[in-house]
Amino acid sequence: MKTSRRHFLMLSVGVSSSLMLSRVAFADTANALSEADPKAQAVGYKEDASKVDKAKFPGYAAGQTCANCSLFQGKATDAYGGCTLFGDKQVAARGWCNSYSNM
Incomplete structure (x- = not known):
């Protein structure tokens, strides 16, 4: 399966934003x-x-x-x-x- 650069970048942005949102939610109560x-x-x-x-x-x-x-x-x-x-x-x-x- 060949993945295009565009697909890779879109996937990377999606994963990164999900991680940031979960980190913000965790930071609310963790600290x-x-x-x-x-x-x-x-x-x-x-x-x-x-x-x-x-x-x-x-x-x-x-x-x-x-x-x-x-x-x-x-x-x-x-x-x-x-x-x-x-x-x-x-x-x-x-x-x-x-x-x-x-x-």
């Missing part, structure tokens, strides 16, 4: 920031903003999440994304921390 992480504890990070202790963090307001924070480096529709505070760790889009900023 997720834990609430037990010392950096996360220092800023009161919670994976679910609805579980923020409002007495301890009076600056929290309903509707504030990592997804709509200016420090969030993912898209608002991503389940996890980067944050300028935590380097290569991924934060939950529905999360919150005391460094929340919407500027």
Whole structure:
């Protein structure tokens, strides 16, 4: 069976894009920031903003999440994304921390 260059290139692109998509999906949760992480504890990070202790963090307001924070480096529709505070760790889009900023 003789494979043309065009067929080979199309197959290579398809395989490469599939691998990239699976890697992105895996990266979402593989490098997720834990609430037990010392950096996360220092800023009161919670994976679910609805579980923020409002007495301890009076600056929290309903509707504030990592997804709509200016420090969030993912898209608002991503389940996890980067944050300028935590380097290569991924934060939950529905999360919150005391460094929340919407500027």
